[in-house]
Amino acid sequence: MAVWDDIKKQHKKVRKKGFKAMVSYFWDYYKVPTAVIIVIALFSFYLIRDMASNLPYGFYAMMINSTMHPDGEVIGEDFAGYAGIDTSSYNVLIDTNQTLSTSSYNTYDVSTQERIMAITAAGDLDVMIADQSVFEQYARNSYMTDLRDLMSEDELKKYDGYIYYVDGAILKAIEDGTYEQASSENTADNESQDSQDDPSVAGSNSAATDETISDEEISYMLGISSPSSIVSEDDFVLPDPDSMEDPVPVGIILSDTAFMQSTNTYAGSVPIFGIIGNSSRTDLAIKFLEYLNEYAPSES
Known part of the structure; x- marks a missing residue:
């Protein structure tokens, strides 16, 4: 009790000496516990923040080569509400900033x-939306799910005229290596025939092999942007399933969806929607397709 009374007396003396004396007294006697409290508070803040930012994915979509780059965070929050995803437990990521050239x-x-x-190997990516050049590349490398495995015949029929097909026979040939072999043999045969028909072709090919490095290789090493390989809307041709040995529906054209019409995300090109083959959230991927069709911009 005597100690407590003494402390109160000291406080009264300090208060009488003014604000500076109070600050000095506080610093002398409480700087260590205050510093400890601040450190603990900061540690708790950053721990909570990191835990929140490292939530498991509840859904992950990537839009490649979008022209308008809409705010992925806003879209993610909007879709989470639409699909009923608890964002306090799961992270919804709509990545709209990726670009890729295939040329x-x-x-x-x-x-x-x-x-x-x-992210595909980790099973994180659910949906890819891309222009034709990129989508075709990944579809031919068997990244996309056969939509018949996820949709009924009636559900798929709703997208007639917007379905993107690849030839399953070509996918199989690529997988076992026979497609590349056949392509190489055809290319070699054509070059050989060209050389026989026109001797100048042989001379130009020989000259090309003498070059130590090409302009494209220099650009690659310097990290200079690749020339665009994006197929424009005017040049886009929807693959005809009737011309294929084994037509497989792997994508949906999104050009006329409410989302694309409202946001112009792929102005000048044709966006194609595909569901990644090893996604464990295919129900949400289908839900995202519905969301894009029914999209209504928020009133803010």
């Missing part, structure tokens, strides 16, 4: 491809 690669293109490979 020639620079360091950024390689980085994007490696990222796609990594």
Whole structure:
């Protein structure tokens, strides 16, 4: 009790000496416990923040080569509400900032491809939306699900005229290596025939092999942006399933959806929607397709 009375007396003396004396007294006697409290508070703040930012994915979609780059965070929050995803427990990521050229690669293109490979291998990526050049590349590498495995015949029929097909026979040939072999043999035969028909072709091919490095290789090493490989809306041709040996529906054209019409996300090109083959959230992927069709911009 005597100690407590003494402390109160000291406080009264300090208060009489003014504000500076109070600050000095506080610093002398409480700086260590105050510092400890601040450190604990900061640690708690950053721990909670990191835990929140490292939530498991509840849904992950990637829009590649979008022209308008809409705010993915806003779209993610809107879709989470639409689909009933608890964002306090799961992270909804709509990545709208990725670009990729398929005509020639620079360091950024390689980085994007490696990222796609990594998140796909981890089972994180659910949906890919891309222009035809990129979508066709990944579809031919068996990244996309056969939509017949996820939709009934009637559900798929709703998208007649918007379904993107690839030839299953080509996918199988690519997988077992016979497609590349046949393509190489055809190319070699054509070059040989051209050389026989026109001797100048042989001379130009020989000259090309003498070059130590091409302009494309220089651009690649310097990280200069690759020339665009995006297929424009005017040049887009929807693959005809009747011309295929084994037509497989792997994508949905999104050009006329409410989302694309409202946001112009792929102005000048044709966006194609596909569901990643190893996604464990295919129900939400289908829900995202519905969301894009029924999209209504928020009133803010």
